[in-house]
Amino acid sequence: MSMTDSHARETPVVPDSLLDSVSLLSKKWHPALVRCLSGTDGQGFSDLERRLDGVSAKVLTDALEELQEYEIIERREVSQSPLRVNYTLTERGEELDDVIESLADWGETHLAEPETEQVVLVADDNKRVNTMHTAWLEDDYTVRTASDGEETLRNLDTDVGVVVLDRRMPGLSGGEVLDWIRSQWYDIRVVMVTSEDVDLDILDMGFDEYLTKPVRGDELRAVVVDLFERRAYSSQLQEYLGLQSKLGLLRAEYPDDTLETHELYQRLRSRLDELEASGGTFEEVDAETLERAAVGSPQ
Amino acid sequence: MPHVATPQQTQRELTVLFVGSPSVDLQAACDSECTRPVDIDVVTDGRAAIQRLTATGDPSASRTRPDLVLLQCDFELPDGMTVLHAIKSSPRLRATPVVVLDPDDTDSEGTYRTGGNAHVSTPDTTEDYVDLVRSITRFWFEWAQYPAESLYSDT
Secondary structure, eight states: OOHOOOOOOHSSOOOOOHHHHHHHTTTHHHHHHHHHHHHHHHBBBHHHHHTTOOOHHHHHHHHHHHHHHSSEEEEEETTTTEEEEEEEEEEHHHHHHHHHHHHHHHHHHHHHHOOOOOOOEEEEEEEHHHHHHHHHHHHEEEEEEESHHHHHTTTTTTEEEEEEEEEESSSSSSSHHHHHHHTTTTTEEEEEEEEOOOOOOGGGOOSSEESSOOHHHHHHHHHHHHHHHHHOOOHHHHHHHHHHHHHHHHHSSSSSHHHHTTTTHHHHHHHHHHHHTTTGGGSOOOHHHHHHTTTTTTT | TTOOOOHHHHHSEEEEEEOOOSSSSSHHHHHHHHHSOOOEEEEHHHHHHHHHHSSSOOOGGGGGGGGGGEEEOOOOTHHHHHHHHHHHTTTTTSSSSSSEEEOOOOOHHHHHTTTSEEEEEEESHHHHHHHHHHHHHHIIISSSOOOOHHHHTTT
């Protein structure tokens, strides 16, 4: 008998324990549930249902039961009436979570498609703000920074996808830089950031989104993610979403009669209606995005 | 025969954007020397240049998209190299020829690396200056294969 044979008999190349683990992890919702519960002090049924977008109640119930059988999760009744249940990871569940995380890291390193670089240009004359905005974005994007309008121009090219632009900068202002970007046919989405109150001058500005300082990290990240998505949309839809954002902002700040007598506001309103009427072009965008954009529009 | 110029095209007034402070009356010099009508548009600094090239409102305004840019680097913020980069990175303007006139005779490599089409020293005497502008416009408008007509014809 050769050495290989005896070796194989002692420890099978693929032991049953490995097959069992792989089988457990290959179920669609099992790893997802473990990830959901990881780092929390428990989640209710409806929390899980919401976070696992697309799971049916029946499938979720079955998956939870199976994970309980394996003692990966624990089910605790928080109250009887109304019935409230809380699911947590057990100790062995936590261990499994580590394994899943390693698998995800490995996949990201070796299986993920090489992504095209997404470049964000952050422009603000306040150093601290610049550093902060950069720190919030640099995990997910290649971030360039500029501390005035001139430096913003020097960092601008067709690789840039999104600009986070301070409205007031010395020298060339944010408004001038924005006009430049718009007039030069750049495919760049711009979020204007300002410490001032919203004023009617913004009617003239061609930004896609508008944030008021102090900007929160989650807020900035959400806007940048959204703006990169918008780059794939038609220019009509981009214009529509930009207008929605602008008009929604003004409606939140100004009484209706002030706006209704403002000529440029009227013109933008009709443009918005016009774009809405040709709404067939908006099929490419998911309902959620449109809903988000519509927040602030009149009921 | 797609590339034969019609009389109308030949007559089209060409626009030169001059950025900086010219030491001669460029329009007068061009009126007497150039073989085609040339409109010389002078702005004295980089900010004014960016504002001029920012097309707002009227899309047909030829001054927002000149046929040739002469960039005399005698101003600051945004300086000549910033303006050059802005033009050469712009999807709208990058085909526009830019000639850098350098009063200090310094960084020609920067010009070429940024995409400038030529780098020349600014002459000292008025006569040489006129001569230079005439040579540059003649080169770009008469001798060089020029992107302007074909690129702009459909806009």
